[in-house]
Amino acid sequence: MQLQNNKIGWLEGIIEAIHDGILVIDHVGVVQLINEEYTHITGVSAEQIVGKLLQEVRPGALLPTVLKDGLAREGVFRKEMTMEYVVDMAPIWDQGKIIGAVSVCKSIPEVYRLNKELKKSRKRVTMLERAVGRIHQAKYTFANIIGSDVQLKQTIEQAKRTAQTDMNILLSGESGTGKELFAQAIHNESKRRVAPFVPVNCAAIPSSLLESELFGYEEGAFTDSNRDGKIGLFELANHGTLFLDEIGDMSFELQAKLLRVLQEGSFRKIGGLEEQTVDVRVIAATNKELQSMVEKERFREDLFYRINTVHLTIPPLRERKNDITEIIAFLLKNEADITFDPETIFILQHYHWPGNIRELKNAIQYAISMCDHQVIRQEHLPDTIKKAFNATQQQSITLQPLEKILNDTERTAIQSVLNQTGTTVKGKKKAAKILGISLASLYNKLTKYHI
Ligand SMILES: Nc1ncnc2c1ncn2[C@@H]1O[C@H](COP(=O)(O)OP(=O)(O)O)[C@@H](O)[C@H]1O
Ligand SMILES: [Mg+2]
Incomplete structure (x- = not known):
């Protein structure tokens, strides 16, 4: 008996903890219990309903029908006075007989809220899908770099050694010498190989867009508030490698923001308040003489020293x-x-x-x-x-x-x-x-x- 009471106590506790309204009737349709949330959603208190025939208190209730036909129902819309809610109903079986029925209610505002949340999640999934489409899995390794030239071999050796570290790397070489091939090989040789390799060509994207590509923006960051938020490439490359191709073409202002991420390991989305921490290795590439761009004040000196810690030069063919x-x-x-x-x-x-x-x-x-x-x-x-x-x-x-x-x-x-x-x-x-x-x-x- 003691155990029975204990069990009931447990069940009551569980039912009270549920965020949906619960109402249970026995086999004749008398209400056995409701929880607080049921009162909250329907406005009917325990004193008004428990121990009474459901049909008498709530003439529109469908639950007694469930007792008759034994069929569960989902998403039934109910309106009593000003209260609107959605109900799921199911019979309770015991040894082949229906001994009662239960109804689970959600208030309409709650349904709206969940619906909104679902829409938001869907948006986020679409955003992620779009973003994932940008990830090119790095397919090349050092075995794909052909050539026996002494200088090339030295560059390969140096690249292999630094691949194991987390140091940022600057790759310089004329167009078509294999800078991206090297960047992929380094990524695949490093412990980051299981994480994304995200390439971005700084020369191909207008500088006004490059910032949002790299750092992303919060929903509503722009006056055109229809725009969903956007995940930036830094976030996407988390734990992996970001390959900044043609870094010499990055605008002076954006260089400052890049320097900040490299120094702090964190950044803020456009329109965002929170600092986001990222663990990204940057491999930058250029076919320009960055050193002379620094002298002409077209490339930030502080950023140059940040990315130039390891400098690999690929000789022209x-x-x-x-x-x-x-x-x-x-x-x-x-x-x-x-x-x-x-x-x-x-x-x-x-x-x-x-x-x-x-x-x-x-x-x-x-x-x-x-x-x-x-x-x-x-x-x-x-x-x-x-x-x-x-x-x-x-x-x-x-x-x-x-x-x-x-x-x-x-x-x-x-x-x-x-x-x-x-x-x-x-x-x-x-x-x-x-x-x-x-x-x-x-x-x-x-x-x-x-x-
Ligand atoms: N040493 C090499 N061995 C084999 N293929 C190479 C080598 N270097 C470059 N390639 C190939 O040449 C093309 C251009 O290389 P890429 O890495 O895009 O050059 P870059 O980024 O310097 O312009 C790619 O198809 C790449 O696979
Ligand atoms: Mg290239």
């Missing part, structure tokens, strides 16, 4: 000509039937590659599509490269006999291909294939040129 054949071999690894005419390799090695590896990749793709899966010759190269070559030829060709020029060209081409393939028999076979000649013919040429 024209300063590592031997990497050209290696990258070409890599790009052709799935194109078994395509070979290169030696003269073409010579042209590619002597071109100045203003667009670096990006341009080389595009040129090779273009040539592959033009050569009909056979030998890539001069005519298959993009016009800019052909024109640049013809211009240099006109400057130098008349000074030497044609045979010497051809021999020199051939010698350089063979030498550079062998530098990549190696001089083992296997390497020579590979070189012959790349050069589009037979192995025997390669051996003859090696003897001829004393290679």
